[in-house]
Amino acid sequence: MRIQDTLKLATRMFRTRPARTWLTIAGIGVGIAAVVILVGLGYGLQGLLLEKIVFGEAMLSLNVITPPSRIIVINKTEIDKFFKLENVEDVAPLASFTSLITQGNLTSSIMLNGVEPNYFRYAGVMPLEGELFGEGEKDSVVLSSAVLKLFEKEAADVIGQTVSFKVFVPALEGDDVQEIPIEKEYRVKGVVEDEASLFAYIPLSEFSSRFAVPFYEKARVKVTGREFLDSVEAKILEFGFVVTALSKTVDQANKIFRGVQVTLALFGGIALVVSAIGMFNTMTVTLLERTKEIGIMRTIGGSPLSIKVMFLTESVLMGFLGGMVGIGIGVGGGLSINFLLNTIATRLGGTSMSLFRFPLPFLLFIAVFSAIMGYITGLFPSKRAGSLNPLDAIRYS
Amino acid sequence: MQPIIKIKDLDITYNLGKVNEYKATKSMSMEIYPGEFVAFFGPSGCGKSTLFYSILGILEPSAGQLLVKGQNPYSYSPEEMVRFQTKVIGIIYQAFYLINSISVIDNVVLPQIFHGVNPKRREDWARQLLKRFGMEGQGEKYPDNLSGGQSQRVSVARSMVNNPDILLADEPTGNLDSVSTKQVMTSLEEINAVDKKTVIMITHNAAQLAYCHRVFYMKDGKLERVVPNPDKKQIAKVDKQKILVTEMDQLSKIFPYNSPTELKVKSLVNYLTQDLNFHQLQRLEELVKHVVERKMDKNEFYKVLKRNYPDGGIGVNDALAETMSARVDKILKQSEDARRFRRRFLANNFYAREPELINRLTKYLEEEYGGELALVQKKRLKELVYNRISGLIQREEFKLSLRRSLDGGGVGFPKNISRKLTNYFEKILIQGSEDPGHGH
Numbered sequence: 132m133r134i135q136d137t138l139k140l141a142t143r144m145f146r147t148r149p150a151r152t153w154l155t156i157a158g159i160g161v162g163i164a165a166v167v168i169l170v171g172l173g174y175g176l177q178g179l180l181l182e183k184i185v186f187g188e189a190m191l192s193l194n195v196i197t198p199p200s201r202i203i204v205i206n207k208t209e210i211d212k213f214f215k216l217e218n219v220e221d222v223a224p225l226a227s228f229t230s231l232i233t234q235g236n237l238t239s240s241i242m243l244n245g246v247e248p249n250y251f252r253y254a255g256v257m258p259l260e261g262e263l264f265g266e267g268e269k270d271s272v273v274l275s276s277a278v279l280k281l282f283e284k285e286a287a288d289v290i291g292q293t294v295s296f297k298v299f300v301p302a303l304e305g306d307d308v309q310e311i312p313i314e315k316e317y318r319v320k321g322v323v324e325d326e327a328s329l330f331a332y333i334p335l336s337e338f339s340s341r342f343a344v345p346f347y348e349k350a351r352v353k354v355t356g357r358e359f360l361d362s363v364e365a366k367i368l369e370f371g372f373v374v375t376a377l378s379k380t381v382d383q384a385n386k387i388f389r390g391v392q393v394t395l396a397l398f399g400g401i402a403l404v405v406s407a408i409g410m411f412n413t414m415t416v417t418l419l420e421r422t423k424e425i426g427i428m429r430t431i432g433g434s435p436l437s438i439k440v441m442f443l444t445e446s447v448l449m450g451f452l453g454g455m456v457g458i459g460i461g462v463g464g465g466l467s468i469n470f471l472l473n474t475i476a477t478r479l480g481g482t483s484m485s486l487f488r489f490p491l492p493f494l495l496f497i498a499v500f501s502a503i504m505g506y507i508t509g510l511f512p513s514k515r516a517g518s519l520n521p522l523d524a525i526r527y528s
Numbered sequence: 529m530q531p532i533i534k535i536k537d538l539d540i541t542y543n544l545g546k547v548n549e550y551k552a553t554k555s556m557s558m559e560i561y562p563g564e565f566v567a568f569f570g571p572s573g574c575g576k577s578t579l580f581y582s583i584l585g586i587l588e589p590s591a592g593q594l595l596v597k598g599q600n601p602y603s604y605s606p607e608e609m610v611r612f613q614t615k616v617i618g619i620i621y622q623a624f625y626l627i628n629s630i631s632v633i634d635n636v637v638l639p640q641i642f643h644g645v646n647p648k649r650r651e652d653w654a655r656q657l658l659k660r661f662g663m664e665g666q667g668e669k670y671p672d673n674l675s676g677g678q679s680q681r682v683s684v685a686r687s688m689v690n691n692p693d694i695l696l697a698d699e700p701t702g703n704l705d706s707v708s709t710k711q712v713m714t715s716l717e718e719i720n721a722v723d724k725k726t727v728i729m730i731t732h733n734a735a736q737l738a739y740c741h742r743v744f745y746m747k748d749g750k751l752e753r754v755v756p757n758p759d760k761k762q763i764a765k766v767d768k769q770k771i772l773v774t775e776m777d778q779l780s781k782i783f784p785y786n787s788p789t790e791l792k793v794k795s796l797v798n799y800l801t802q803d804l805n806f807h808q809l810q811r812l813e814e815l816v817k818h819v820v821e822r823k824m825d826k827n828e829f830y831k832v833l834k835r836n837y838p839d840g841g842i843g844v845n846d847a848l849a850e851t852m853s854a855r856v857d858k859i860l861k862q863s864e865d866a867r868r869f870r871r872r873f874l875a876n877n878f879y880a881r882e883p884e885l886i887n888r889l890t891k892y893l894e895e896e897y898g899g900e901l902a903l904v905q906k907k908r909l910k911e912l913v914y915n916r917i918s919g920l921i922q923r924e925e926f927k928l929s930l931r932r933s934l935d936g937g938g939v940g941f942p943k944n945i946s947r948k949l950t951n952y953f954e955k956i957l958i959q960g961s962e963d964p965g966h967g968h
Contacts, residue, residue, distance in 0.1 A: 136641045143629040427625040430584060431686065432614035432639040435606060521586040525625075 132437050141444040144417070155413040156453045162406030163457020163501055164464065166399030167489070171465045173392035174488040180384060189255030189377050192353045193364055196373040197346060203371045204346035213352050216366055218359035223250035226338055227348035231297040232278070232331065234289075239281050242328070243296055245335035245344070253351035255377060256332075260286035261321030264334060272317035273332040275325040286322045293318050296333075300342055311342055406453070407508050414446055414512040425516055426524030439517030443509045450505015454498050462489050529765070530598065531559035532694065532726050533583060538592035540578050552578035553749045555592065561764045562693070565720040565727045567737055569784065570746035576730050579746075580698055583728070584617060585609055597693065614639050618687030618725075622699035624679040626671040626686075633658070633667035636685045650689075657685040661715055677708025684715050688723075695719060697729040701736065713739055734784035745780075753788070755780060778806055808842050815842065819856055820959070826857040859955050862892045866960025869917055886914050889956070896952050897945065908939050917957065926950055 144152045195213070197204045205224060213222045223246065230243035250256075251263050264271035272294060279289055293316040300309045317333060338344050354363050357378065364374045425438055465487030473483035537555045542548075553575040560566055568576035581587040582594060585601040594600060601612050626635045634641070636654040658667055661681040671679055680700060687695055697716060701709040717739050720727045729740070737743050741760050745752045756766050758777055779791040786794070798806060815832055818824040824832075833849035835841020844852070869885040890910045894901060901909065912929050915921045921929070930946035932938020941949065 132642055133644050133647075135647075136644070139634075140630070140641075147629045423625075424627055427621075427627065428638070428642075430586060430613060430619055431642075432610055432690065433642045434610040437642050522581055525586075 132440065137440060137444050138448075140441050141448055144445060144449075148417075151413060151416075152449070155410050156449055156456055158406040158409045159403075159450060159453025159501065159504075160406075160456030160460055162399070162403035163454050163497060164460035165402035166396055167458055167461025167494075167497060168465050168487070169395035169399040170392050170493065171461060171487040171489045173388060173395045174490060174493070175465075175469075175486045176391070177385065177388035178488050179484055179486070180388075181381060188252045188353060190381070191355075191357060191360070192253040192351045192377065193360065193367065194254070194375045194377070195350045195352055195367055196375070197348060198371070198373050201346075205348075205350050205372065206344075206346050209370065209372075210347070210350060212370070213350065213367065216352075216363055218355045218363060219352055220355045221249060221253070221353040222350055223247055223253050223353070224335070224347040224350040225250055225254075226335060226344045226346075227330075228301075228338075229299045230331075232294055233296070234282055234292065234294045237282055239278075239329070241278060242330040243298060244330055244332050244348070245338040246332055247335050250351055251332075253353050256323055258321040259324040261290045261319070263321050263323075264332075268320075269334055269337065270315070270318055271320040271334070273321045273323055274319055275328060275330045276322055277326050277329050278331060279322060280326070281329060289319050289322070291318065294331075296331075298338075300345065302345065309342075313337065313341065403504070407504055410446070410449060410453070410505070411508050411512070413449075414442070414509055417445075418442070418512045418516050421516070422519065422524050422527040425519050426521050426527065429519070429521035430525060435517040438519075439513045442513035442516045443506065446509025446513070447502050447505040450508065451498065451502040453505070454501025457501065458494055458497055462494070465489065529561055529763075532562045532564075532597055533558075533560040533728075534593070534595040534598075535559070535579075536593040538579070538582070538594055539590050540575070540582055540587060541590040542578075544590050551590075551749060553582075556746075556749075556751050558744060558751060558754070559764070560726060560728065562726055563720070563724050564741045564763045565717070565739060565760075566729070567740040567743045568728065568730045568746060569732075569734075569737060569743050570752075571785070573748075574746040575749040576746050577698065578749075580696060580728070580730055583694075584619060584696060585612055610642075614643065614690045614692070616693050618690065618692035618695045620680070620683050620687050620695065620697040620700045622702040624671070624676070624683045624703075626679055626682060628670060628672045630670075631667065632663070632669050632671060632674070632682050635671060635682055636667075636689055638686065639690050654685070654689060657688055658682070661685050662711065675708070676704050677711060680704060680708065680712050681715065684712065684719075688719065692725070694726045694728065697727065699730050699732060701731070701733060709733075709736075734781065737781065737784065747787075775806065782806065782810065804842070804844075808837065808844075811837075812842055816856070819860070822860075826853050829853045829856065859959055862889070863956045863959030865889055865892075866917060866956050867962065870960060870962065873918060886910060886917075889913050889917065889953075892956065893949055893953060896949060897941075902934075904934060905939050908934075908937075912939065913953070916953065923950060923954060926953070 195205060203209075210222050210224055213219060226245040227242050230241060231238050232241050232243075248263065248265050248268075256263065258273070259276060261273075263273055274289065274294075276286070279286060282289065295313065295316055297310065297312045300311055301307070302309065315337075323332075335344075352363065352367065354360055360376055360378055364376060367374050425433075428438060429435075469485055469487050472486060477483055535556055535558045537557055538553060539551060539555060540553045542550045542552055556575070556579065568579065570576055578587065582589055583596065585604075588602045594602070596612075597616060601609065604612055626632075627638065630638070633651060633654050636657060637645075637650040640650040640653075655664075655667060658664055661684050663678060663681050663685065666674070666678065666682075671682065674682065680703075684700075687697075695716070700716065701712050704712060713736060716727055716729065719725050729736070731737070738757065738759065740757055741763055742757065743755045745755065755777060756762050756764070775795055776788065776791055779794060780786075780788075783791060783794065795806075798809075802809070804812065815824070815829065819829050830849050830853035832840070833842050833844050833852055834846060835843070837843040842849075865885050865888050869882055869889070872882055872885075887910070890906070890913045893909060893913065894906070909930075912921070912926055916923075916926045927946050927950040928938075930939045930941045930949060931943055932940070934940040
């Protein structure tokens with residue numbers, strides 16, 4: 132049989148039984164829509180999270196940490212070594228010392244981090260309020276939001292205020308600690324989000340100009356391309372340092388979200404199974420209804436295969452149309468919810484975001500999958516249709 | 529010449545090996561030759577449909593030999609079977625079996641659709657066929673909008689679309705009115721005569737046996753007899769000395785449902801009771817039909833009665849022709865009064881007595897009696913005539929009342945006179961009746 136003839140025979144159902152056909156398609160549509168909308172939500176959540184942590188240069192940097200044992204430490208020579216590694220573009224170290232912070236008449240203990248401004252970019256640090264300091268600014272400090280809590284102040288109150296520090300610098304060897312007061316007031320320029328740890332950033336030059344920095348806590352090593360992350364990481368690991376990469380974390384998050392999506396898809400799958408059973412039922416009823424017709428066709432030259440193909444085409448077509456309807460409902464529904472939430476959010480002063488996302492490859496997969504589902508559902512009825520005894524079929528009433 | 533279908537000692541059994549095993553045909557043997565038009569004829573349950581499905585290749589015989597074009601279709605692979613059912617056999621069903629969800633033209637080309645024939649070519653061909661069977665311009669309709677006759681013509685076109693050698697027709701006119709029946713039968717005859725197809729038809733309709741070369745009479749799963757049609761030039765070799773064309777062939781056409789013994793009985797009874805033979809009787813019936821329908825007057829009827837049989841007449845002698853035509857004419861004329869009475873009687877809510885018409889009808893009976901009647905006899909006869917024609921009494925009571933003595937309240941006629949007059953009056957009544965009869 133020619134393809135267009137098969138299609139012509141398979142689309143008769145829209146003429147003979149329009150209501151039943153469309154209801155079955157709608158049933159599959161709802162099942163598919165459940166999957167689409169749930170997985171779309173999964174994609175949306177993943178996107179939202181990754182948007183928060185993924186910044187261009189942060190993805191290209193490795194985080195090198197001095198191991199806690201301090202058998203080996205990051206110092207000037209090591210940093211030069213990092214620089215000389217192939218495909219390394221830049222290195223931004225972070226020196227961290229326990230300090231006392233004084234603001235007004237309050238004094239507390241925090242970690243004081245000295246960094247160069249490019250460190251912020253490589254580490255993906257973003258200000259919650261105010262701004263980060265840039266090149267050449269020597270009098271600015273950036274606080275973590277936990278410090279504000281400590282002072283029981285709002286960000287707006289703190290920005291522009293001044294603070295001072297007293298730094299405790301450990302000796303390279305032994306347990307001696309040298310107390311170095313910094314006779315200088317720093318102006319709070321910004322606040323970064325971290326509710327858990329007390330720390331502040333000041334320009335690194337503020338340390339190095341006052342004392343010899345014995346070692347660095349961490350360093351951000353920026354590579355020229357993502358493909359070099361692994362090779363550079365391996366080399367630094369050879370030196371004996373601990374290395375983490377944000378890109379790795381992102382990969383991890385993606386893996387977790389794949390799991391989340393599969394779980395959501397399984398929930399939607401329940402609806403899909405129900406609608407598949409409905410479609411199977413429709414095909415079985417259609418088979419009974421067409422028994423006589425099959426008998427007629429068999430006696431005027433329709434081979435068992437032709438009959439089988441006719442039935443299969445019908446169910447694949449129904450499945451595929453169900454998929455299309457489902458994609459329509461799912462995407463339409465998801466985007467509508469998005470729109471609704473965003474309207475409410477903007478009205479309440481929040482920011483808009485997309486909670487549902489429908490990547491094109493996913494939708495294509497659903498379209499193919501729904502046709503395959505139709506095929507599987509039609510297998511049994513079509514096999515029976517093809518193997519009917521023509522005499523019994525033609526006498527069936 | 530080799531037979532196109534050869535059947536030898538064929539048994540077809542339903543539910544073979546089960547408790548409800550049933551043998552539908554028993555050692556049936558027959559040979560059908562290319563170009564023949566044959567009929568399977570017999571009461572329902574005689575096995576004709578069973579044999580039919582077996583030839584079509586969807587009911588395997590349990591024993592014996594079935595060869596179509598020298599091959600056993602049940603030895604075919606599924607692909608060969610499909611080829612057999614398209615290229616060798618075309619089929620027409622009683623209930624048409626068109627697919628209602630596709631157009632007429634698609635129905636006709638459906639067998640070719642299954643074979644992937646080029647759409648342009650197959651549609652041109654289908655349009656030719658539709659035109660040939662009088663369905664031109666109806667191709668775009670759907671079968672549920674067609675009449676029975678049209679549907680069957682589409683079905684005939686479908687059966688011919690692959691140009692098969694054998695056409696099987698399962699009671700092709702069973703669901704059709706007489707006009708459509710005629711059209712379909714003409715188509716079949718043409719397919720047989722012009723296209724030289726072998727046509728095998730199942731039928732219940734004895735009138736259609738005239739189209740066939742040979743008729744296979746079946747009963748209880750057995751082939752009872754094969755009767756060649758003397759009016760058709762035989763294709764199968766029929767030994768002239770072996771087959772004696774007798775009155776039996778003629779009788780079997782008139783009474784197709786009777787067994788040979790019953791036909792022999794009919795032949796003898798005819799000899800004992802009637803001077804006319806079956807040929808004459810058949811023609812006489814046609815003649816009287818014209819007279820009853822008032823298409824032929826007394827004079828013309830008389831002439832045809834007298835004319836010799838070969839010249840289209842009945843061939844009775846002058847005196848008999850005279851009597852017959854006169855009697856028929858008299859009955860028909862007198863029956864007019866009975867008709868008038870019934871009409872007025874029904875129209876006037878059963879209360880009108882119409883004394884004038886009753887008087888006349890009574891007078892016809894008096895004339896038929898011939899003798900003088902006493903006043904009381906006349907009065908009672910008139911009463912009986914009224915009662916009978918207005919349906920108050922039945923034929924039997926009418927007869928008894930004629931016979932009953934005057935003292936007993938009857939007319940007092942002798943037995944044979946009563947019977948004669950009753951019969952006569954019944955003839956007037958039947959001719960004057962507009963009732964189709966309650967036996968139907």
